Amino acid sequence: MTRKTFVKESKELFRDGRVRIAMFIVILLMGISIWISTQHYQNINKQYETAKTAERNVWDNQGEKNPHSAAHYGTYAFKPKYPLSLIDQGVDKYVGSSIFLEAHKRNEAQFSAAADQTGLARFGDLTPDFMLLFMIPLLIILLGYNSFTKEHEMGTLTLLKSQGFSAWRWVLGKWMALFIPILTLTTVLFIVAGLILSNLKDFGIFDWNSLIWMYLLYTAYYIIFVNLILFISAKTKKSGISLVVALSVWIVSCLAIPKAASNIAEDKYPYPTRQEFAANVLKDKKQGLDGHNPWSKEAKLLKEKVLAEHGVDSIHKLPFNFDAYRMQKGEEHEADIYFKHYNYLKDQFTKQTKVYKGLAVFSPYLPTRFMSMAIAHTDYATHWNFADAAENYRIATQKFLNDDFAKNSAYGNWGYKADASFWKKLPVFEYSPPELTAVLSQNTLNLAVLSTWLLGSFALLSFIKKI
Numbered sequence: 001m002t003r004k005t006f007v008k009e010s011k012e013l014f015r016d017g018r019v020r021i022a023m024f025i026v027i028l029l030m031g032i033s034i035w036i037s038t039q040h041y042q043n044i045n046k047q048y049e050t051a052k053t054a055e056r057n058v059w060d061n062q063g064e065k066n067p068h069s070a071a072h073y074g075t076y077a078f079k080p081k082y083p084l085s086l087i088d089q090g091v092d093k094y095v096g097s098s099i100f101l102e103a104h105k106r107n108e109a110q111f112s113a114a115a116d117q118t119g120l121a122r123f124g125d126l127t128p129d130f131m132l133l134f135m136i137p138l139l140i141i142l143l144g145y146n147s148f149t150k151e152h153e154m155g156t157l158t159l160l161k162s163q164g165f166s167a168w169r170w171v172l173g174k175w176m177a178l179f180i181p182i183l184t185l186t187t188v189l190f191i192v193a194g195l196i197l198s199n200l201k202d203f204g205i206f207d208w209n210s211l212i213w214m215y216l217l218y219t220a221y222y223i224i225f226v227n228l229i230l231f232i233s234a235k236t237k238k239s240g241i242s243l244v245v246a247l248s249v250w251i252v253s254c255l256a257i258p259k260a261a262s263n264i265a266e267d268k269y270p271y272p273t274r275q276e277f278a279a280n281v282l283k284d285k286k287q288g289l290d291g292h293n294p295w296s297k298e299a300k301l302l303k304e305k306v307l308a309e310h311g312v313d314s315i316h317k318l319p320f321n322f323d324a325y326r327m328q329k330g331e332e333h334e335a336d337i338y339f340k341h342y343n344y345l346k347d348q349f350t351k352q353t354k355v356y357k358g359l360a361v362f363s364p365y366l367p368t369r370f371m372s373m374a375i376a377h378t379d380y381a382t383h384w385n386f387a388d389a390a391e392n393y394r395i396a397t398q399k400f401l402n403d404d405f406a407k408n409s410a411y412g413n414w415g416y417k418a419d420a421s422f423w424k425k426l427p428v429f430e431y432s433p434p435e436l437t438a439v440l441s442q443n444t445l446n447l448a449v450l451s452t453w454l455l456g457s458f459a460l461l462s463f464i465k466k467i
Contacts, residue, residue: 005173022142023181026135030189033126037086038196044081044097051098052078060424064417067401068327074102075397077390077429079109082377083197083206087190087214088129090378099387101394104291104331106338109387128193132218133369134254136182137225141246144178144229146239148464153239171230171464179226186222190215210436214375220454221368225250227457234464257363264359265352271345284337291330294323302329315411323414324406331398338391346384357445364453367446374443377433381442389431400426 014020055076062070077099085092096109190211197206229246236242272280289298303315306322315322353370360366373379409416440447 002169002173002176005170005177019143022139023185026131026139027185029126029135030128030131030185033128033131034086034189034193034196036126037089037128038200041081041083041086042200048078048080048097051076056428059426061420062423063420066414066416067405067418067422068103068324070418070423071103071398071401074100076100077393077431079383079386080431082433083200084210084214084376085378086128086197087132087193087211088372088376088378089127090129090373090376091380091383092378095380095383099390101390101397103398104334106335106342106391106394109383128189129372132186132189133221133365133372136185136222137250137254140178140182140222140225141229141243141250143181144226145233145243145246147174147178147230148233149236149239149242152237167464171461175226175230175461178230179223182222182226183219186215186218207436210375213436213440214372217368217371217375217450220450221364224364224450224453224457227461231457231460231464253363254365257359258365258369261356261359261366265355268355269348269351271348277341277345281337281341284340285334288333288337289326289330291327291333294326299326302326318411320406321409321413321416322406322411324402324409328399328402328406331395331402335391335395342387342391349380349384357449360446360449361452364450367450367453371443371446371450374439374446375436377439382433385434386431390429393429397426 055078059075062073065073079097079099081092097111099109100107194208194211197211198208200206228249232245232249233242236245289302290296293299294303303322303326306318306325307313307315310318312318318325356366356370360370370379374381404418404422405416408418434442
């Protein structure tokens, strides 16, 4: 019964010209999206390598210069493009790709791809994740909305019942006929993506395990839609009604609930405006040590403390340049301020994420989307991690420069210049994203919600036997 139903349903699907056209369009668009993403990935990686090498050469070849002047001259930390971003670009185009590292200030990532796009970008990009998350569920609807309603409309259901057919074998045959084409399409897509990525020169090691996890994630996502569409088709009497209900489920799950979750999260846990954030940082800076102001109350207290620690009565007698020492302490104070305010932003982000996860019980799209971005290292959490790594490097760089200034010059000697070979001693900035195991452990709730959706959708299929 199962095999015969599967063969019958498969033949009917591929005899339908509308289905063949829809499949062809989806495959064509998917191929185009992979090609576009591959070109974009290669282009970004070339730019990354060129910029990283050029910026380091500029830093290494500054010649003789005062270390604090070099601190203000600054350098850049560049965010690499990760292999699985070819499949899911996530938030990469919105968050910027490089951070300027300079003295006294923590900067945000700049040069986002979205900032350079035209007004046509509002219609969305043709990317593999768009096809995976939106178009394939639509294809499932097109293929399966009339799986059971056509049996009512053609009168074959009554004939089957009169012959004492096995309901669960019948349902299984229809399920296989709907799911196997989707599984085949998804499998081919991920195999092609894996072969492309494994043969590209990427920055970071391409991990087949991550690709397999992403494949399993999307497979579960499609099974949920297959189960929901079959349930809708079984519980409605007309194909037109089934199609409308199925499309409504898609609109609510993939469009309405994600947008509502975004609005609720932003309304409940808003970020401060850029002006408010800058004003709060400046206010805290004024209440602490300014490394460039030797006449402030905090600078005088620091002077008294250092003199007492070294048992001298004049900063001229200290074994280091007190100007550089004071600037380093000022840097440490300002770094603490930035950590305080950026930690507040991260706290807001964490609270917003909890809102998304709470609303994920109403939409399988949300846990799938967040898990996909996390595995691809294109989510906000990875960007925060990169920004923190860049800030730690900035702090270490300032200490590296101020320590040399303090050690190799006397108080008041602002004419000191470091040797031309000194700059090469600064370690190169390197960033590695979290491992797959860490990503999965951080997304256990998303995995649990998606698993609940999967089990719940299968539970719905048990009611089809009562058709």
